[in-house]
Amino acid sequence: MVVTEQETDAWAVERPGPMATRPLRPVRRAVPEPGPGELLIEVEVCGVCRTDLHLAEGDLAPRAPGRTPGHEAVGRVVAGGPERSGPAGPSGQSHPSPAVPGIGDRVGVAWLAGTCGVCRYCRAGCENLCPESRYTGWDRDGGFARYLTADARYVYELPQDGRDASELAPLLCAGIIGYRALERAELPPGGRLGLYGFGASAHLTAQLALARGATVHVLTRAGEARRLALELGAASAGDAYDAPPEPLDAAILFAPVGDLVPVALAALDRGGTLAVAGIHLSDIPVLNYADHLFQERTLRSVTANTREDGRSYLAEVAGLPLRVHTVRYAFTDADRALADLAADRVTGVAVLDLRA
Ligand SMILES: [Zn+2]
Ligand SMILES: [Zn+2]
Numbered sequence: 001m002v003v004t005e006q007e008t009d010a011w012a013v014e015r016p017g018p019m020a021t022r023p024l025r026p027v028r029r030a031v032p033e034p035g036p037g038e039l040l041i042e043v044e045v046c047g048v049c050r051t052d053l054h055l056a057e058g059d060l061a062p063r064a065p066g067r068t069p070g071h072e073a074v075g076r077v078v079a080g081g082p083e084r085s086g087p088a089g090p091s092g093q094s095h096p097s098p099a100v101p102g103i104g105d106r107v108g109v110a111w112l113a114g115t116c117g118v119c120r121y122c123r124a125g126c127e128n129l130c131p132e133s134r135y136t137g138w139d140r141d142g143g144f145a146r147y148l149t150a151d152a153r154y155v156y157e158l159p160q161d162g163r164d165a166s167e168l169a170p171l172l173c174a175g176i177i178g179y180r181a182l183e184r185a186e187l188p189p190g191g192r193l194g195l196y197g198f199g200a201s202a203h204l205t206a207q208l209a210l211a212r213g214a215t216v217h218v219l220t221r222a223g224e225a226r227r228l229a230l231e232l233g234a235a236s237a238g239d240a241y242d243a244p245p246e247p248l249d250a251a252i253l254f255a256p257v258g259d260l261v262p263v264a265l266a267a268l269d270r271g272g273t274l275a276v277a278g279i280h281l282s283d284i285p286v287l288n289y290a291d292h293l294f295q296e297r298t299l300r301s302v303t304a305n306t307r308e309d310g311r312s313y314l315a316e317v318a319g320l321p322l323r324v325h326t327v328r329y330a331f332t333d334a335d336r337a338l339a340d341l342a343a344d345r346v347t348g349v350a351v352l353d354l355r356a
Contacts, residue, residue, distance in 0.1 A: 006031050010145035011334045012066040016058030019339045023056045024144075026332070027066070032141065034149045037084030039077050039101065041109060041150060046143035047072025047169040048329075048337045048350035049200065050256065051111070051279055055138060056338055059280045063139050070352070071136035072172040073109040073143025074158065074165040077101050081149070100152045106165070108156040108314075109143060110172040111135050112304055128180075128304040135304070144334050146354060156310055159318035167324040170200055170349035171317060172310075178205030178252075179313035180305045181277040185250035187214055194218075194248040196240055196264050197255030198225040200349035201277060203325055205252065206232055208313075211320050217244040219264075220255070224347045228325060243267055252277050258284040265292040265299060273298040326351050 012027045034040040052069040054060045080103070101107050115122050116132035127133065136142045136150070158168050178201040187193050190213045195202045198220040206216050210233045218229035218237040226237035236245050240260055247269035253260055253276045261284045264274045274297070287293060325348025329337040337350045 008146045009331070010068045010141070011070075012068050013056050013062065014066055016056060016062055018057055019053075019335075019342045022335060023058075024069070024335045024338060031147050032149045034079055034081030036082050037152055038081040038149045039107070039152050039155060040079040040081070041073065041075040041107060041148055041155075042078045043073050043075040043143050043146060043148060043354050044106075045074050045165040045169045045354065046070040046352045047173065047200070048334075048341060048346075048352060049173045050341065051173070052137060052142075052144075053338055053341050054280045057342070060138065067137065068141040068143075068145050068148070069137040070143030070145070070148075071109065071111040072169045072174070072351075073136075073148060074106065074169045074172070075109070075143070075148075077103055077105050077107060078147075079103070080152070101155060101157070106158055108158050108168065108172045109136055109148060109150045110154075110156060110176060110310060111137075112307065112310075113140055113154055114151050125306065125308070127306050128309075133304065144352065146331075154307065156314060159314060161318055165355075166326050166328060166351045166353060167322075169351050170204065170324050170326065171314065174200035174349055175204045175317065176305050176310045176313050177201055177277060177302065179208060179316075180309045181205065181252045181254075181275045181302045182209060183309070184273075184300055184302050185252050185275040186273050187212075187250040189213060191215070191249035192217065192244075192246055192269075194244050194251035194264065194267055195229075195234075196220070196251060196253045196260050197257075198222065198229050198237075199254060199346070202252070202254045203228060203232065203348055204322065205254075206234060207320070207322055208317065210234075217246075217248065219244060222344060222347070228347055232323060248272055250275070253281075254278065256281050258282040261285070261299065262287055262292050265297055268297045270295040271297070273300065275300050275302050277302050279304075325349065328353050330356055
């Protein structure tokens with residue numbers, strides 16, 4: 001515990017509100033102390049996700065005042081807390097403990113920060129639906145800080161393929177959530193996939209789908225994002241409200257815009273599936289059964305992810321020549337990064353680089 005009792009820099013959401021009201025403020029606070037079974041991690045890079053914006057602006061109700069956002073943190077383990085002890089649940093059995101990262105290891109801290117481990121969802125492999133699930137940057141402080149603590153069982157080992165921390169950070173939410181959304185969209189092998197919105201998560205998901213042999217159509221209002229989509233190998237890129245050039249077997253709605261739900265459903269072929277990837281969506285307009293759902297079209301949500309999703313995704317992309325389009329910000333510019341995201345001025349993924 002060499003570094004504790006020192007003060008350090010972090011960003012905190014003091015009063016959620018529109019970015020113009022500067023909800024994110026720099027703060028000085030003590031280096032956090034890792035609790036039982038936790039790790040203290042020195043952050044190198046933290047990605048900036050739209051969920052951080054929802055937390056700052058209050059679309060997601062705060063669960064504690066002054067919370068530090070950030071759930072795509074890559075950093076080095078600098079200390080471990082005491083060992084976890086005692087029974088973990090009504091069965092009296094401790095959780096099986098996987099290999100715990102050691103001091104100096106580079107790890108990733110993502111959105112899912114903890115689950116109960118004993119409810120019917122946890123036991124059925126759906127820990128993303130655990131009613132007791134906790135989230136980084138919402139239930140506990142996240143990576144817009146020089147140090148954070150995390151439950152050792154919920155951090156990820158990262159691909160050891162020489163990738164820079166700035167390219168690994170976006171994989172932790174943008175990548176993993178896109179992976180789960182693609183699973184939920186049930187794209188058949190070689191199928192036609194529509195991506196509505198083309199930000200951080202979509203540009204990674206497009207590359208995963210292309211690597212799996214899909215034809216990808218991108219529908220987004222931002223011209224620069226459309227150019228990036230074509231550069232990455234999309235078959236077409238049009239405006240969000242345009243019809244794609246062919247019917248879709250599956251679609252994922254990344255834009256938090258409920259108005260696009262009927263648009264995307266109407267673009268599906270018979271039997272197609274639309275998965276809504278976001279944690280927050282504006283209201284969905286009235287649907288017409290014949291135009292939007294009949295012919296066995298399916299509408300489904302995506303709720304966070306399991307650790308298994310995270311591990312499977314990181315293993316799958318370890319071998320892929322993924323192009324992670326990042327826009328770097330200094331740590332001191334975290335509020336500007338969020339404001340740029342709010343104003344759609346970020347193409348790809350904004351990342352805070354704490355190494356400078
Ligand atoms: Zn549970
Ligand atoms: Zn996220």
